[in-house]
Amino acid sequence: MNTITDQERKAYLMNKADEQTAYLKRAADHLISRIYNGTDETDILQRVITQAELPPAVELGDLRPFHWQLEFPEVFFREDAPGFDAFVGNPPFVGGRRIRESMGDSYRELLYHVYPGSSGNADYSAFFFLRCYQQLHNGGTLGLIATNTIAQGDTRATGLEAIARQAGTIYAATNNQPWPGEAAVVIDVVHVHKGKYSGESVLDGHPVSHITPLLDVGEAPIPYVLASNANKSFQGSVVVGMGFILEPEEAQALINKDPRNADVLFPYLNGEDLNSRPDQSPSRWIINFFDWPLEKAEEYPDCMAIVREKVYPVRAEVNREAHRRYWWHYGDKRLELYRTIAPLSRVLAVALTSKYLSCAFTSSNTIYSHACGVFAYEKNGIFALLQNTLHEVWTRKYASSMGQTLRYTPSDVFETFPFPVDLSGLESIGETYHTTRQAIMLTRQEGLTSTYNRFHNPDERADDIAYLRDLHIEMDHAVAAAYGWDDLALDHGFHTTAQGVRFTVSASARRELLSRLLRLNHARYAEEVTAGLHIKGGKGKKKSAVQTSVAQSDGFPDQVDQVDMFEDNLPHQKRML
Numbered sequence: 001m002n003t004i005t006d007q008e009r010k011a012y013l014m015n016k017a018d019e020q021t022a023y024l025k026r027a028a029d030h031l032i033s034r035i036y037n038g039t040d041e042t043d044i045l046q047r048v049i050t051q052a053e054l055p056p057a058v059e060l061g062d063l064r065p066f067h068w069q070l071e072f073p074e075v076f077f078r079e080d081a082p083g084f085d086a087f088v089g090n091p092p093f094v095g096g097r098r099i100r101e102s103m104g105d106s107y108r109e110l111l112y113h114v115y116p117g118s119s120g121n122a123d124y125s126a127f128f129f130l131r132c133y134q135q136l137h138n139g140g141t142l143g144l145i146a147t148n149t150i151a152q153g154d155t156r157a158t159g160l161e162a163i164a165r166q167a168g169t170i171y172a173a174t175n176n177q178p179w180p181g182e183a184a185v186v187i188d189v190v191h192v193h194k195g196k197y198s199g200e201s202v203l204d205g206h207p208v209s210h211i212t213p214l215l216d217v218g219e220a221p222i223p224y225v226l227a228s229n230a231n232k233s234f235q236g237s238v239v240v241g242m243g244f245i246l247e248p249e250e251a252q253a254l255i256n257k258d259p260r261n262a263d264v265l266f267p268y269l270n271g272e273d274l275n276s277r278p279d280q281s282p283s284r285w286i287i288n289f290f291d292w293p294l295e296k297a298e299e300y301p302d303c304m305a306i307v308r309e310k311v312y313p314v315r316a317e318v319n320r321e322a323h324r325r326y327w328w329h330y331g332d333k334r335l336e337l338y339r340t341i342a343p344l345s346r347v348l349a350v351a352l353t354s355k356y357l358s359c360a361f362t363s364s365n366t367i368y369s370h371a372c373g374v375f376a377y378e379k380n381g382i383f384a385l386l387q388n389t390l391h392e393v394w395t396r397k398y399a400s401s402m403g404q405t406l407r408y409t410p411s412d413v414f415e416t417f418p419f420p421v422d423l424s425g426l427e428s429i430g431e432t433y434h435t436t437r438q439a440i441m442l443t444r445q446e447g448l449t450s451t452y453n454r455f456h457n458p459d460e461r462a463d464d465i466a467y468l469r470d471l472h473i474e475m476d477h478a479v480a481a482a483y484g485w486d487d488l489a490l491d492h493g494f495h496t497t498a499q500g501v502r503f504t505v506s507a508s509a510r511r512e513l514l515s516r517l518l519r520l521n522h523a524r525y526a527e528e529v530t531a532g533l534h535i536k537g538g539k540g541k542k543k544s545a546v547q548t549s550v551a552q553s554d555g556f557p558d559q560v561d562q563v564d565m566f567e568d569n570l571p572h573q574k575r576m577l
Helices: 004-036 042-050 096-103 105-114 125-135 153-158 160-165 248-257 259-264 271-276 301-310 321-325 335-341 380-387 389-398 424-444 448-455 463-482 507-530 545-549
Strands: 084-089 136-147 168-178 186-194 201-203 206-208 233-235 265-269 284-287 346-351 359-363 372-375 400-402 405-407 493-497 500-504
Touching (some): 084 125, 125 136, 125 160, 125 186, 233 335, 271 448, 359 424, 380 424, 389 507, 493 507
Parallel strands (some): 168 201
Antiparallel strands (some): 168 186, 346 372
């Protein structure tokens, strides 16, 4: 029982401990400041060693360093098992890119320093998992609540996969539970044991043999990135500044005023346009100065005046230094995307966040928003492959999600997806399916989402939708045949899935397709390793999915930080509205 005397004794001991550790805490603050500010810490280390005097204060903005070993010496300096017995909690949920936006470049770079190989796309909660795991003693446990992204994509690779590689064992987990409060958030509850574990594992309330970082019981759950899929899938531009964007009438007026303005004005397609407009056409236009120096951009004074007025004030206040410095550029321009698709007449695009996996052909003479994924293909066979159920099964397994909403991540889905060797047999069905679907949307004046709402509704019996289902069955069988899997019964119909009732293949067929695709992915990767395609410095080098997804990037090439001054990024074609 704690008495007043006990409390006074604890306060006395705490004060004595603070006095004895004050110098070390100041030294530790200075070490953190040197790392955070990008300067050399050698001088501070020397001062600590020689007990030299330290400056009295450290400037770290709003950050307050917390030195675990100095705050809890009784935990970390015990001889039997240094570290905490357990952690429980509910870490904050902050999307990977928003870490930079809300905390600044320096903080994100500090995370890279502390957690080498972490992904710029990983949710903030992944770092809490890592920190808690590091601070456990061998045999300790943690139990944390996170959004369901903890088991998905870059967040999984940065957090749970890294813990698994450090001999951590997920011994209990609950998937996809609604948040008990008012927020519309879907959560996972994850329990991890540090070190060897010999107890029972429980997944969603049921005993299982083991639990993977995907929070399932798959035998070999992680696919590899394939070198053969490199440089074919991209995310659109992260504009950072609504002042770049124009209504069609504004763009037309600028071109009428000076036809040269067409050099820097493009149709601008976002995910909503792609999913809701019957023809998937862009609803707005955008000013694009590529990666030009300011002097060249100012050769277009009408467009530059708009950007200077509407974008510059916003960029002057953002945390990211490169965005402030190159304020007339997009935040992330995706130059490689536009260089790759420039020779093509059309490309396939997909809304990265959507209810359904729906891709469509769009004009390559377009600026794509960050909400769009772009595949550098113009043939119908690739459309058939990416729109069919086999690709969707793979996507639903390895993509991320927001609740029940799909978040297509090209690095986790497309770059790992094993293509059939020969796609020639898919050209005809791909063209028929795409043109039929397009005709349905134009006739009904409905977009992709509305069309697939009908497609997956058991009560929808309209002839055009029934025909589209028949074509989808034909397309699925054609794709399965391209893999040589004619033996597999797909059993199309209305089946219950994690996303609700869908017109798709049976649950057993989905499991078998996923298993075969995963085995094929591993076989292809092994072939590429043998061919030297994954050797450091080798031609066509690619990393495994785990390695790629934890690379120190924002998931896609970040061209703003190292600006290349090219003047011929795209053909300066005259564009008609």
